Amino acid sequence: xxxxxxxxxxxxxxxxxxxxxxxxxxxxxxxxxxxxxxxxxxxxxxxxxxxxxxxxxxxxxxxxxxxxxxxxxxxxxxxxxxxxxxxxxxxxxxxxxxxxxxxxxxxxxxxxxxxxxxxxxxxxxxxxxxxxxxxxxxxxxxxxxxxxxxxxxxxxxxxxxxxxxxxxxxxxxxxxxxxxxxxxxxxxxxxxxxxxxxxxxxxxxxxxxxxxxxxxxxxxxxxxxxxxxxxxxxxxxxxxxxxxxxxxxxxxxxxxxxxxxxxxxxxxxxxxxxxxxxxxxxxxxxxx
Amino acid sequence: xxxxxxxxxxxxxxxxxxxxxxxxxxxxxxxxxxxxxxxxxxxxxxxxxxxxxxxxxxxxxxxxxxxxxxxxxxxxxxxxxxxxxxxxxxxxxxxxxxxxxxxxxxxxxxxxxxxxxxxxxxxxxxxxxxxxxxxxxxxxxxxxxxxxxxxxxxxxxxxxxxxxxxxxxxxxxxxxxxxxxxxxxxxxxxxxxxxxxxxxxxxxxxxxxxxxxxxxxxxxxxxxxxxxxxxxxxxxxxxxxxxxxxxxxxxxxxxxxxxxxxxxxxxxxxxxxxxxxxxxxxxxxxxx
Numbered sequence: 001x002x003x004x005x006x007x008x009x010x011x012x013x014x015x016x017x018x019x020x021x022x023x024x025x026x027x028x029x030x031x032x033x034x035x036x037x038x039x040x041x042x043x044x045x046x047x048x049x050x051x052x053x054x055x056x057x058x059x060x061x062x063x064x065x066x067x068x069x070x071x072x073x074x075x076x077x078x079x080x081x082x083x084x085x086x087x088x089x090x091x092x093x094x095x096x097x098x099x100x101x102x103x104x105x106x107x108x109x110x111x112x113x114x115x116x117x118x119x120x121x122x123x124x125x126x127x128x129x130x131x132x133x134x135x136x137x138x139x140x141x142x143x144x145x146x147x148x149x150x151x152x153x154x155x156x157x158x159x160x161x162x163x164x165x166x167x168x169x170x171x172x173x174x175x176x177x178x179x180x181x182x183x184x185x186x187x188x189x190x191x192x193x194x195x196x197x198x199x200x201x202x203x204x205x206x207x208x209x210x211x212x213x214x215x216x217x218x219x220x221x222x223x224x225x226x227x228x229x230x231x232x233x234x235x236x237x238x239x240x241x242x243x244x245x246x247x248x249x250x251x252x253x254x255x256x257x258x259x260x261x262x263x264x265x266x267x268x269x270x271x272x273x274x275x276x277x278x279x280x281x282x283x284x285x286x287x288x
Numbered sequence: 289x290x291x292x293x294x295x296x297x298x299x300x301x302x303x304x305x306x307x308x309x310x311x312x313x314x315x316x317x318x319x320x321x322x323x324x325x326x327x328x329x330x331x332x333x334x335x336x337x338x339x340x341x342x343x344x345x346x347x348x349x350x351x352x353x354x355x356x357x358x359x360x361x362x363x364x365x366x367x368x369x370x371x372x373x374x375x376x377x378x379x380x381x382x383x384x385x386x387x388x389x390x391x392x393x394x395x396x397x398x399x400x401x402x403x404x405x406x407x408x409x410x411x412x413x414x415x416x417x418x419x420x421x422x423x424x425x426x427x428x429x430x431x432x433x434x435x436x437x438x439x440x441x442x443x444x445x446x447x448x449x450x451x452x453x454x455x456x457x458x459x460x461x462x463x464x465x466x467x468x469x470x471x472x473x474x475x476x477x478x479x480x481x482x483x484x485x486x487x488x489x490x491x492x493x494x495x496x497x498x499x500x501x502x503x504x505x506x507x508x509x510x511x512x513x514x515x516x517x518x519x520x521x522x523x524x525x526x527x528x529x530x531x532x533x534x535x536x537x538x539x540x541x542x543x544x545x546x547x548x549x550x551x552x553x554x555x556x557x558x559x560x561x562x563x564x565x566x567x568x569x570x571x572x573x574x575x576x
Contacts, residue, residue: 141458141459141460142458144454144478144481144482145482145485145486147447147485147486147488148447148450148451148454148481148482148485149451149454149482151455159435159436162436163436163437166432166436166437167439170429170430170525170528171429171528172429172521172524172525172528190432193432193436194432194433194436194437197433197435197436198433198435233460236460237458237460240458240459240460
């Protein structure tokens with residue numbers, strides 16, 4: 001017989017680069033946790049399920065629980081790559097979690113950043129998505145992925161850098177330090193850029209966003225052109241969600257890079273996040 | 289013993305949608321031909337090689353030749369999808385052609401369109417590429433493929449339509465008849481658009497270029513916006529190649545759709561093509 005234990009909950013941040021699991025008491029105090037590999041259910045469904053399961057088991061062991069006990073706890077899982085028509089119930093069953101609520105990674109990020117307040121969250125990393133919570137309802141803009149959306153994201157910025165480098169090579173636009181620097185990385189061979197793009201994933205394109213911000217600092221005209229277009233999109237997306245004076249939280253790998261370039265109208269509204277996405281998952285699990 | 293025959297040459301237009309082969313006497317008179325399936329060596333190398341071989345054999349039979357005799361004739365093959373760093377010599381060996389010159393499909397199109405004259409050829413179909421022949425030298429702009437290039441192509445126009453439909457759905461830009469018509473095709477479900485794009489090939493995106501031109505006729509603002517950006521690119525590309533009064537030939541599936549929208553500066557230079565890409569391949573084979 002297993003002795004009765006204090007009630008516990010699990011929060012899971014199933015992100016594209018890593019999976020983080022925390023176990024907390026019902027007063028919110030975290031007692032155990034674990035970190036595992038990528039949880040992107042879109043790019044590798046079976047691998048992601050296996051890695052998430054393994055990380056949950058590790059966190060349970062850290063709390064002195066058997067796997068059976070762990071998988072019976074109330075859980076909230078925020079998953080990368082699930083906003084696009086994924087069957088969330090099936091994911092819960094595959095994971096073996098008995099009492100799980102599965103949401104997007106953006107939703108737990110919003111919960112972590114805003115707590116229970118209303119506000120807007122702009123998540124700008126390899127991809128991009130904009131969420132608003134207002135009077136209990138969550139609306140979102142973007143998050144449609146690399147091919148047709150994710151404007152302002154690292155992947156799109158990087159792709160734009162490569163496209164403009166080829167335009168400069170063709171003499172359609174003026175070459176500058178950014179385009180010359182990228183062409184140099186490919187040994188001055190435009191065919192090498194095209195070959196790279198053929199198999200590149202969004203994260204591969206996003207690596208060039210660093211070059212963009214570096215050259216934008218030196219007022220390179222092409223870098224500024226690409227950056228300004230992205231900032232116009234950020235303004236439009238936040239503007240479409242803004243109803244009055246909702247606070248704005250910037251999250252994601254490019255948040256700090258963008259911040260110095262954002263117009264005062266946006267920066268006035270910016271507040272720091274209250275907590276992480278994992279905090280958000282735990283907070284949601286406590287409400288189950 | 290096979291009786292000696294009149295000297296013959298083969299021209300092969302290895303296009304992305306079909307492969308066309310013609311056999312001509314050295315005076316240029318075509319005596320036989322055959323048509324087969326897609327010859328895009330990039331998307332399906334083995335299948336393309338097999339289809340081209342089969343079409344060459346058929347054309348040979350049509351001329352009363354054995355396969356051995358056919359594959360020994362001087363041949364010029366213009367291949368789709370080979371401009372991006374492909375090993376052309378290996379393609380010739382795989383095909384079993386003993387005396388073959390292999391060039392891009394764009395080069396035989398230029399030869400067919402201009403004959404031996406100088407001039408500019410804009411090839412705008414699913415992809416796009418711009419070539420200039422001047423004093424025996426051929427230069428090109430574009431043709432870098434869907435992900436990073438092919439501005440003004442059907443695939444890019446179609447992709448832009450879908451991207452802007454999602455922007456309209458998100459309230460970032462105003463919805464109009466074009467975006468509403470596309471959303472309707474996907475049962476008003478933006479997730480269905482994203483799912484389509486995940487597996488869509490350039491040719492699949494290009495199908496939406498028809499919608500674009502249809503709505504551009506009715507002065508739909510979004511259709512005109514996307515179209516104007518493409519036309520600006522066409523002007524820039526032709527402008528970068530234009531040295532004075534070189535004639536311009538418009539080729540490809542979208543040539544006639546674009547023509548009414550091109551500025552007078554461009555249309556003044558337009559001449560009709562002298563012949564087809566297959567004519568070009570034959571003409572080049574005759575020079576071997």
